[in-house]
Amino acid sequence: EPEVTQTPSHQVTQMGQEVILRCVPISNHLYFYWYRQILGQKVEFLVSFYNNEISEKSEIFDDQFSVERPDGSNFTLKIRSTKLEDSAMYFCASRGGPYGYTFGSGTRLTVV
Amino acid sequence: DAKTTQPPSMDCAEGRAANLPCNHSTISGNEYVYWYRQIHSQGPQYIIHGLKNNETNEMASLIITEDRKSSTLILPHATLRDTAVYYCIVRASNSGYSTLTFGKGTMLLVSP
Numbered sequence: 001e002p003e004v005t006q007t008p009s010h011q012v013t014q015m016g017q018e019v020i021l022r023c024v025p026i027s028n029h030l031y032f033y034w035y036r037q038i039l040g041q042k043v044e045f046l047v048s049f050y051n052n053e054i055s056e057k058s059e060i061f062d063d064q065f066s067v068e069r070p071d072g073s074n075f076t077l078k079i080r081s082t083k084l085e086d087s088a089m090y091f092c093a094s095r096g097g098p099y100g101y102t103f104g105s106g107t108r109l110t111v112v
Numbered sequence: 113d114a115k116t117t118q119p120p121s122m123d124c125a126e127g128r129a130a131n132l133p134c135n136h137s138t139i140s141g142n143e144y145v146y147w148y149r150q151i152h153s154q155g156p157q158y159i160i161h162g163l164k165n166n167e168t169n170e171m172a173s174l175i176i177t178e179d180r181k182s183s184t185l186i187l188p189h190a191t192l193r194d195t196a197v198y199y200c201i202v203r204a205s206n207s208g209y210s211t212l213t214f215g216k217g218t219m220l221l222v223s224p
Contacts, residue, residue, distance in 0.1 A: 043214040103155030
């Protein structure tokens with residue numbers, strides 16, 4: 001069964017540093033998403049990406065965040081100048097049609 | 113998207129059917145009912161979706177009431193591996209790139 005692959009599985013970074021979280025969506029999918037989940041809280045939408053541009057973003061997705069699909073296969077989330085409160089699980093998802101999303105297994109980001 | 117209401121937690125004995133309810137009284141005509149689950153710290157996993165007819169797949173069955181104001185996800189023979197948080201989400205199928213919005217879901221605990 002096709003999978004969404006995320007790397008790394010765990011990233012530890014110092015406050016103020018930049019991190020890039022990587023995702024390889026399912027190859028024939030057209031819609032891409034990033035979500036995050038702070039420990040013990042709900043899964044929260046960050047951003048959706050379609051046709052090489054951001055199609056929707058939440059209030060969480062401020063200027064600190066950016067997304068890119070640099071080579072037609074990878075989908076990245078960059079967080080500039082990380083803060084302690086950015087510590088969370090970050091999930092990438094892709095979707096091929098109008099229905100089911102496929103989520104990756106996540107990257108656990110720990111900002112120290 | 114319409115709001116959903118789910119019980120915060122449920123218990124089920126292994127091998128028995130798990131019936132997870134969801135209320136979505138403000139659902140509109142073009143909105144589907146989706147079910148996802150999240151096994152501890154993993155990415156959400158698509159289970160099933162439906163519009164007005166009952167649906168069944170290899171994972172579960174979805175029963176939607178005639179007025180569409182509520183639904184029940186049925187896991188016919190729950191196993192320990194079905195212990196997870198189950199999310200009922202209402203979303204229009206023609207939302208294009210539009211996101212899924214997760215609530216708090218129902219924590220299902222399957223016990224031996």
